[in-house]
Amino acid sequence: MRFAFLVTSALLVLTACDDEIRLPVQEVSDAxxxxxxxxxxxxxxxxxxxxxxxxxxxxxxxxxxxxxxxxxxxxxxxxxxxxxxxxxxxxxxxxxxxxxxxxxxxxxxxxxxxxxxxxxxxxxxxxxxxxx
Ligand code: HEC
CATH class of the missing domain: 1.10.760 (Cytochrome Bc1 Complex; Chain D, domain 2)
Structure with a gap:
C-alpha cells in the first residue's frame, strides 16, 4: 500500500507540469x-x-x-x-x-x-x- 502510494505520488509529480497527460485511474486506485x-x-x-x-x-x-x-x-x-x-x-x-x-x-x-x-x-x- 505504501509502495502504491509512493508510485502515485511520483506520477503526480511527473505529470504536474503537463496538462496534456492524464492518468484518470490514479484517483480511483488511491481511494x-x-x-x-x-x-x-x-x-x-x-x-x-x-x-x-x-x-x-x-x-x-x-x-x-x-x-x-x-x-x-x-x-x-x-x-x-x-x-x-x-x-x-x-x-x-x-x-x-x-x-x-x-x-x-x-x-x-x-x-x-x-x-x-x-x-x-x-x-x-x-x-x-x-x-x-
Ligand atoms: C505535517 C503534519 C501533519 C499531517 C500530515 C497531518 N496533521 Fe493533523 N495536525 C497537525 C498539527 C500540527 C495539528 C495542530 C494544529 C491544528 O489543529 O491545525 C493537527 C491537528 C489535527 C486535528 C485536531 C486535533 C485537536 O484536538 O485539535 C485532527 C483531528 C487532525 N490533525 C487530523 C489529521 C488527519 C486525519 C490527518 C491525515 C488526513 C492529519 N491530521 C495529517 C499536523 C499534521
Whole structure:
C-alpha cells in the first residue's frame, strides 16, 4: 500500500507540469474503502507521519480509540458514530473545522477519501471491514 502510494505520488509529480497527460485511474486506485480497514490505510499513508505515537495529538494509529473522545476544541468530539457532520476528525479533513488548519497539514487527500471518512462515520464507525 505504501509502495502504491509512493508510485502515485511520483506520477503526480511527473505529470504536474503537463496538462496534456492524464492518468484518470490514479484517483480511483488511491481511494480507500469506506470502512475501518480503509480508514487505517488512509491514516497510515496521509496522517501518521505527524500523528503517530508521540507525535501531534491525536494519535491516529487506531481510529477506534477516538470514538466519543473530546478534541482540543471544547465540545468537539473526534468521532461521533452515525454523525460525520458532528465529528471533528471529519471536519478537519473536509476543511470545515472551527480551529486551526485543514488536514493533512501541508498536503491534501482526495475528495473520494474525505467522502470515505464521512461514510465510515455515518455508517456507525464500526471496526468491521467489508470483504476482508
Ligand atoms: C505535517 C503534519 C501533519 C499531517 C500530515 C497531518 N496533521 Fe493533523 N495536525 C497537525 C498539527 C500540527 C495539528 C495542530 C494544529 C491544528 O489543529 O491545525 C493537527 C491537528 C489535527 C486535528 C485536531 C486535533 C485537536 O484536538 O485539535 C485532527 C483531528 C487532525 N490533525 C487530523 C489529521 C488527519 C486525519 C490527518 C491525515 C488526513 C492529519 N491530521 C495529517 C499536523 C499534521
Amino acid at each position: 480507500v474503502s469506506p470502512d475501518y480497514c480503509g480508514m487505517n490505510e488512509l491514516m497510515e499513508s496521509s496522517c501518521l507521519g505527524c500523528h503517530g505515537p508521540g507525535g501531534s495529538e491525536p494519535d491516529l494509529t487506531d481510529l477506534a480509540e477516538l470514538i466519543d473522545v473530546e478534541s482540543s476544541v471544547a465540545g468537539e468530539l473526534y468521532v461521533v458514530p452515525g454523525d460525520a457532520s458532528a465529528s471533528y476528525l471529519y471536519a478537519k479533513c473536509a476543511g470545515t473545522q472551527s480551529q486551526g488548519a485543514p488536514m493533512p497539514l501541508g498536503g491534501s487527500i482526495s475528495d473520494e477519501n474525505v467522502d470515505a471518512i464521512a461514510a465510515w462515520i455515518d455508517a456507525g464507525a464500526t471496526t468491521e471491514c467489508e470483504g476482508r
